[in-house]
Amino acid sequence: MRIRLPKNTLARREAAEGLLGISPWLIGFLLFTAGPFVVSIVLSMTDWRIMIAPKFVGLQNYVQILTNDPNFWQSIRVTFTYVALALPLGLFAGLGLSLLLNQKVPGARAFGTLFYLPAVLSGVSVALMWMWLLNPDYGVVNTLLGLVGIQGPNWFWDPDWALPSVVLMSLWRVGGSAIIYLAGLQNISPHLYEAAEIDGAGRLAKLRHITIPMLTPTIFFQLVMELIDAFQVFTVIYVITDGGPMRSTLFYMFYMFRTAFEDFDMGYASALAWIMGLIILGFTALVFKSSPLWVFYESDVKQ
Amino acid sequence: MAAITSTRAGFRGSQKWQTRLNVLATLAALTLLAVLVVGIPMGWMVTTALKERTPIFAWPPVVWPNPVRFEHFTETLTAIPLLQFSLNTLVLCALSIVGRMASCSIVAFSFARLRFPGRNILFAVLLSTLMIPSQMILIPQFALFKTVGLVDVFNGYLPLVLPSFFGNAFFVFLMRQYIMTIPRELDEAARIDGASTLQVFWRIIMPLCKPPLVVITVLTFLWTWNEFMHPLIYITQFDSYTIQLGLNMLKGRFNIQWNLIMAGSLMAVVPCVVLYFFTQRYIVGGIASVGIKG
Numbered sequence: 001m002r003i004r005l006p007k008n009t010l011a012r013r014e015a016a017e018g019l020l021g022i023s024p025w026l027i028g029f030l031l032f033t034a035g036p037f038v039v040s041i042v043l044s045m046t047d048w049r050i051m052i053a054p055k056f057v058g059l060q061n062y063v064q065i066l067t068n069d070p071n072f073w074q075s076i077r078v079t080f081t082y083v084a085l086a087l088p089l090g091l092f093a094g095l096g097l098s099l100l101l102n103q104k105v106p107g108a109r110a111f112g113t114l115f116y117l118p119a120v121l122s123g124v125s126v127a128l129m130w131m132w133l134l135n136p137d138y139g140v141v142n143t144l145l146g147l148v149g150i151q152g153p154n155w156f157w158d159p160d161w162a163l164p165s166v167v168l169m170s171l172w173r174v175g176g177s178a179i180i181y182l183a184g185l186q187n188i189s190p191h192l193y194e195a196a197e198i199d200g201a202g203r204l205a206k207l208r209h210i211t212i213p214m215l216t217p218t219i220f221f222q223l224v225m226e227l228i229d230a231f232q233v234f235t236v237i238y239v240i241t242d243g244g245p246m247r248s249t250l251f252y253m254f255y256m257f258r259t260a261f262e263d264f265d266m267g268y269a270s271a272l273a274w275i276m277g278l279i280i281l282g283f284t285a286l287v288f289k290s291s292p293l294w295v296f297y298e299s300d301v302k303q
Numbered sequence: 304m305a306a307i308t309s310t311r312a313g314f315r316g317s318q319k320w321q322t323r324l325n326v327l328a329t330l331a332a333l334t335l336l337a338v339l340v341v342g343i344p345m346g347w348m349v350t351t352a353l354k355e356r357t358p359i360f361a362w363p364p365v366v367w368p369n370p371v372r373f374e375h376f377t378e379t380l381t382a383i384p385l386l387q388f389s390l391n392t393l394v395l396c397a398l399s400i401v402g403r404m405a406s407c408s409i410v411a412f413s414f415a416r417l418r419f420p421g422r423n424i425l426f427a428v429l430l431s432t433l434m435i436p437s438q439m440i441l442i443p444q445f446a447l448f449k450t451v452g453l454v455d456v457f458n459g460y461l462p463l464v465l466p467s468f469f470g471n472a473f474f475v476f477l478m479r480q481y482i483m484t485i486p487r488e489l490d491e492a493a494r495i496d497g498a499s500t501l502q503v504f505w506r507i508i509m510p511l512c513k514p515p516l517v518v519i520t521v522l523t524f525l526w527t528w529n530e531f532m533h534p535l536i537y538i539t540q541f542d543s544y545t546i547q548l549g550l551n552m553l554k555g556r557f558n559i560q561w562n563l564i565m566a567g568s569l570m571a572v573v574p575c576v577v578l579y580f581f582t583q584r585y586i587v588g589g590i591a592s593v594g595i596k597g
Contacts, residue, residue, distance in 0.1 A: 014417050017500050021413025022425065024406040028469020033432055036443030043443060050449075097336070103329040111333045113583045114341055120579050120586070123529030124550040125568035129348050131554075132561050138360050140347040172340060176590075183591035228436050235531045239551060253438055260442050261536055270442050277439045284434065 044270035054267060061271035072272070074247050075255040081163060082251070083230045086170045090226060091219065093174045098181035099211075112179060119176030127239040130169050131156065156240050159248040166236055166249060177222050184218035185211065213296040220295045224284055231276055252276055352376070352566040359561055375566035382556060382563075385570060387542070388549035395460055395545065396527045402467030403474060403523050404516060410470045411478035411515075412504050416490065426479075432472045445536060458543035463533055467523070474522075477589060478515040485511055518589035521582045525575055546571050 044061060048054035065072050101112050118126075133139050134155035142152030153161040192210050201209070234253045237243060243250040243258075256276070260269035351359055352375055353368040380386060413419075414426055448454045448462045490503050498506065531547040538544060550571055557563045579586065 011418070014500070015419040018413045018417030018419030018422065021417060022410050022419075024468065025410040025429065025470035025472075025475060026425070028406075028466060029428070029432065032444060032447075032466050032469060033435065033440060036440040036447060037435075039446065040439065040443040043446060100329055100333055100336075103325070105326045105329045105333070107330070108333075111337060113580070113587060114337050116583070116587055116590075117341060117576065117579060120525050121529070121572060121575055123531050123571070124547045125529075125571040128550065128554065128564055128568045129344060129572075132351065132565060133344055133347060135561075138561075140343060144343075172344070175340070179587055179591050224434070228434070231436060232438060235547075238531070238535075239554065256438065257532065260445075266442055266446065273439050273442055277436065280436055 040270045040273060043267055044274050046267040046270075048265075048267040050264045050266060057267070061268050062275070064268070065271055065275060071247070071250065071255055072275075075250045075252045078163060078248065078250050079230060079233075079252040082167060082233065083227065085164070085167045086230065087223065087226055089167065089171060090174055090177060091223070093171055094177035094181055094222070095215075095219075097174060097178035098185055099207075101178065101182050102185045112175075112182065115175030116179050117175070118173045119179075123235060124239050126169075127236045130165075130172075130236070131240050134165055134168075156249075157245060159244075159246040162241055162245060162248045166233065169236060177226070180222060181215065181218055184215045188214045216295040217297060220287065220291055224287055227283055227287070228280055231280060348565050348569055348572070351561055352569050354562060356560070356562060372562070375562045376570065379553070379557075379563045379567040379570070383549050383552055383567070385546065385549050385567060388544045388546045389570075391458075391543055392528055392545040392547075395463055396524050398460075398464040399467040399527050400520050400523045402464060402469075403471055403519050406468050406470040407474040407478055407519060408509065408512065408516070409504070411475045411482055412508055414475065415479045415482035416487075416503075416508070417500070429472050429475060433476070441532075441536075448537075454537065455539070459534075459537040459539060460543070462537050463530075474515075474519050477518060478512065481512060481515045482508060514585050515589065517582055517585040521578060521586055522589075524578065528571075528575060 043054065045056060045058055046054035047057045047060075097115060101108050101115070133141055136142060136152065136154040136157060139152075139155075141155075145152040155165045156162050188211065192214070193206055196206050196210055232253055233251045234257060237249050237251050237254040238257075241249040243254055252272075256269050256272045259265050259272060350366065350368050353371050353373070355368070355370065355372055358368070414422065414429075444462070445454075453461050453465075485508060489507050493503050493507050529547060530545070531551070534545045534548050535551075538548065550567055553564045553567045
């Protein structure tokens with residue numbers, strides 16, 4: 001990159017002011033993002049237990065993780081099962097909700113505000129609330145299921161149901177993505193629908209041939225962000241299940257946290273962080289690479 | 304002729320009925336969903352906190368608390384100093400908000416209004432950091448604070464608030480987009496009158512930036528208030544706990560006393576709900592414009 005300095009003094013002054021203006025971010029980026037990024041590569045090749053000085057061990061941590069760490073593979077399985085369940089369900093629920101909110105009905109805005117509420121609540125209080133909602137004996141969910149004659153499962157306390165319980169919790173926050181889809185829907189030009197109506201398109205045809213294609217950039221963006229989110233699931237697990245029962249909710253982030261801050265095996269945990277980074281990078285690249293196949297950008301047509 | 308008009312009127316009439324039916328069906332679906340998604344979970348939390356001890360284990364379930372008990376709140380507060388923890392968290396929130404407002408607005412203004420070499424590349428770098436999962440830098444950041452000896456400074460709050468003073472990619476992006484919509488003529492008019500860059504920023508741009516500043520303030524508050532993992536890592540002394548760390552103690556302390564646990568949780572949730580409803584106009588719009596959920 002060649003940087004050309006502006007010739008006249010006024011422009012030079014502006015350049016200096018601009019660089020000074022962004023310097024808080026630039027310094028922070030170097031100090032808190034880029035620096036740690038590089039440091040973590042080095043850390044991942046050490047044996048470091050906080051109290052003792054780090055010892056260089058080469059790729060030993062990576063070899064150990066990939067060949068001889070059942071917890072790692074379990075956490076991979078848990079996280080990916082969660083992704084496979086929560087992503088498609090969240091996509092359908094979010095899209096469905098946004099389509100409902102996009103109807104011209106009185107109070108649609110108020111409903112939108114209400115559905116977005118769960119997305120701004122998080123943390124321990126929400127985890128505790130769900131722990132109580134899904135209580136097998138006295139929780140409201142199983143009580144309601146009991147009223148219609150269904151014997152509810154043991155949710156967080158059953159190895160087969162603990163992970164679906166976490167998925168259910170993620171669906172509770174579906175208003176978050178619905179608002180984003182809604183913004184995408186409202187950006188679609190009404191002319192497209194009018195033209196389709198003149199051609200005699202029905203409701204389903206309009207959905208399939210206009211709404212969904214026009215929304216693919218938004219969907220695409222959401223998928224990438226939610227994929228990254230799936231690797232961040234932590235508080236729920238820490239508060240409710242502790243990774244159990246029988247390691248059925250040993251999410252990747254939780255396992256990494258435990259390795260770093262409970263076993264104080266910082267070098268090993270750094271290697272775990274890097275493997276996670278590579279997985280996310282790989283998947284994001286996959287989604288990006290596949291995007292020409294299914295993402296429709298209006299600007300492509302105009303060219 | 305008359306026949307044609309009447310069928311047309313009939314057709315229009317049936318279409319009107321159909322739209323009415325649509326509206327009703329949509330409203331019914333939205334109401335049902337609202338009850339299921341928001342009403343029942345939040346309502347259950349509230350009634351549990353207000354019920355007596357035995358009715359929460361009763362069959363058939365007791366919906367309305369009778370008598371209403373407010374003691375659970377005081378009982379929770381005497382067992383765990385949640386008020387103290389709330390104050391601690393408010394300190395963290397205030398510092399993070401001040402830091403973010405100051406740093407993000409200056410950085411966003413510079414990206415939006417000033418020309419300097421490498422601007423586009425640096426902005427692309429800023430955007431790409433949005434995609435970096437924060438866990439990647441969790442451990443090295445801890446290592447950094449540990450080796451510099453700043454881990455325990457200010458009760459362990461320093462590592463939690465310091466990064467806020469160095470901008471935030473999401474908020475810088477949000478605010479830059481907003482500033483770009485402000486007409487440049489305003490800046491130029493001020494410049495002709497002899498205003499310096501700093502004066503343009505402070506007198507012209509900032510007063511017009513209320514919406515993004517509200518978004519920064521509210522979201523920073525919500526995120527800091529609800530943050531659990533970072534305080535868990537950095538705060539070690541009981542007296543300095545945040546509200547979420549305090550809530551985490553509820554479960555162990557009260558075992559199956561759900562009245563008390565829900566009373567405590569409710570106290571942490573209510574400020575967020577109130578703040579959200581007062582500012583939702585800005586929040587929902589801001590989120591939708593950038594496309595990131597809280």
